[in-house]
Amino acid sequence: MNWLMKSEPDAFSIDDLKACKKGIEPWDGIRNYQARNFMRDSMSVGDRVFFYHSNCKVPGIVGVMEVASEAYPDPTQFDPKSKYFDESSKPEEPRWLLVDVKYVRHTHRVISLTEIKEHADQLGDFPLIRKGNRLSIMPVTDQQWDYLLGLE
DNA sequence: GCCAACGTTGGC
DNA sequence: GCCAACGTTGGC
Numbered sequence: 747m748n749w750l751m752k753s754e755p756d757a758f759s760i761d762d763l764k765a766c767k768k769g770i771e772p773w774d775g776i777r778n779y780q781a782r783n784f785m786r787d788s789m790s791v792g793d794r795v796f797f798y799h800s801n802c803k804v805p806g807i808v809g810v811m812e813v814a815s816e817a818y819p820d821p822t823q824f825d826p827k828s829k830y831f832d833e834s835s836k837p838e839e840p841r842w843l844l845v846d847v848k849y850v851r852h853t854h855r856v857i858s859l860t861e862i863k864e865h866a867d868q869l870g871d872f873p874l875i876r877k878g879n880r881l882s883i884m885p886v887t888d889q890q891w892d893y894l895l896g897l898e
Numbered sequence: 899g900c901c902a903a904c905g906t907t908g909g910c
Numbered sequence: 911g912c913c914a915a916c917g918t919t920g921g922c
Contacts, residue, residue: 778905801920859921878903880919
């Protein structure tokens with residue numbers, strides 16, 4: 747499958763990912779059940795992922811990465827010093843999962859949310875442009891993937 | 899910084 | 911199980 751994953755660039759940007767060792771990093775901090783279930787049930791190693799910058803000056807797609815691991819427990823949920831600490835999650839029954847992601851490339855330019863919205867008719871149902879949607883990991887159909895990359 | 903939309907929590 | 915209160919997301 748194909749995916750889109752959001753990150754605030756102030757916290758973790760695509761440049762940060764590129765700078766990681768081998769361009770691979772655990773995508774930690776997902777605390778939303780729907781997003782977690784996508785990782786657990788539907789993601790496979792090698793799946794393509796759009797890197798999306800949210801909550802910033804120009805929100806939009808900034809690059810491509812790929813899924814580099816199966817889902818496994820997010821260690822930050824057990825770390826009291828982490829802002830993602832969840833005291834109600836127990837190691838024998840972890841509540842939150844993550845996958846590793848691997849940098850592939852930057853897009854040639856930012857494909858902004860504004861621009862994506864202008865193509866709503868061609869994209870069909872797409873969670874990113876649904877009103878009020880806050881999902882941080884969402885599936886992207888093959889058609890949507892090709893169409894969005896065609897804009898770059 | 900504002901605020902709409904949404905998810906979660908907890909009292910009842 | 912309902913729902914008000916609260917916290918978070920994320921565009922603007």
